[in-house]
Amino acid sequence: MYSRSRKQRDADIDQRILHIHGFIADKLLANPALITQAELTLEARYEQKLLRYGSYLLWHSVLELRGQPEAFKKQLLSDEPRWNTLRRTTIFTGILTEEEREEALATFAASEN
Template identity: 55%
Template sequence: MLARTRKQRRSDVNERIKKIHNAIADKMMLQPELFEEVEKTLETRYHNKMMRYGSYLLWKGIIEARHQPGVFKALLLADDERTANLRRETIFTGILSEEEREQLL
């Protein structure tokens, strides 16, 4: 039996996180009032120095695209390394219930 490399494990985790964010994006489009809580989380984390300005700007840009669902989803689910890392420290906490998360995974 071969052990999985660190890169493979990281890639698997990123894919699970992306799958969760895909479901989050769908739910956000159906319940746009949830953006208010997400924006509060973003501002709180930034003002408490829990994220850098660059991450803040990326999240802000993603949120601002919410009125264009295709753009919002494309930005949130982008395959670049920076966005994958951003999703690992998501501001979309509490959007999916534990049951919804379990069903996805």
């Protein structure tokens, strides 16, 4: 029996979160009105000093791309390490229902087999 390193466990978590954000991106693009919820979350977190200015700008920049579906998804689903960190504290809380989140996790698990 072997133990996975912290780096490997973090990479696995990042992959699950990325997969969930793919579902989030699709839902947001299909229902643009949901962007308002994310904008409110972003502003609230920034006002409460839960986000640094740089993170605020990155999230704001992805929201600005909502009219360009390919660019929106490319940025939100970027494999850059900074985006892995940002997605761990996503502003898109509450966008997916619990059933949709479970579906996303199930399809991720199925893709791992």
